[in-house]
């Protein structure tokens with residue numbers, strides 16, 4: 663099996679409608695099963711990720727889950743997680759925290775990201791909060807911040823196409839594949855947005871590793887391209 667880095671996953675339990683979860687121990691066991699060297703993880707309670715990163719050095723890379731409505735506290739959590747726990751970026755979830763991706767409430771976190779040279783991973787694909795055009799407007803407002811559009815539009819073909827088309831002319835936008843159903847669009851993104859700008863992710867525990875891997879494996883790209891999508895691109899992007 664090809665070596666992998668999972669660019670998008672979550673440790674912790676998601677209740678409510680989802681009712682899915684992995685502890686850090688469970689996730690590492692699954693990562694071993696599927697040759698996943700490292701997982702980039704986030705969770706609403708950052709303490710869960712801080713603990714996972716400390717327990718399994720090198721296996722987990724943390725992103726600080728930042729709710730823009732928390733104001734200074736959100737910014738402080740980012741600074742602390744980077745300095746004390748070696749976190750590598752910020753996770754924004756416009757749907758779960760109910761803000762529009764390009765709202766001014768996000769700007770203090772984006773300014774922090776710019777100052778600290780941190781990438782910002784943003785959930786995409788759910789109206790009205792996380793549509794590709796809103797994320798692209800944020801990217802245009804902060805051209806020196808690297809933005810990862812997680813799920814590259816997610817389950818809706820129109821949003822997926824918008825994610826690809828709008829990313830082409832923005833050097834600071836990157837696409838992540840999890841939960842996006844069309845294998846052909848992984849190939850299209852690689853060929854038209856950029857060979858360095860597509861990352862494979864699982865969104866575990868929401869999706870099964872094997873299902874997420876298979877879609878990328880069959881997308882029609884040569885082995886050398888798959889190696890970049892599964893491993894090389896995110897390794898370079900996060901300096902792992």
Ligand SMILES: [Zn+2]
Nearest residue numbers: 670671672865
């Ligand atoms: Zn996710």
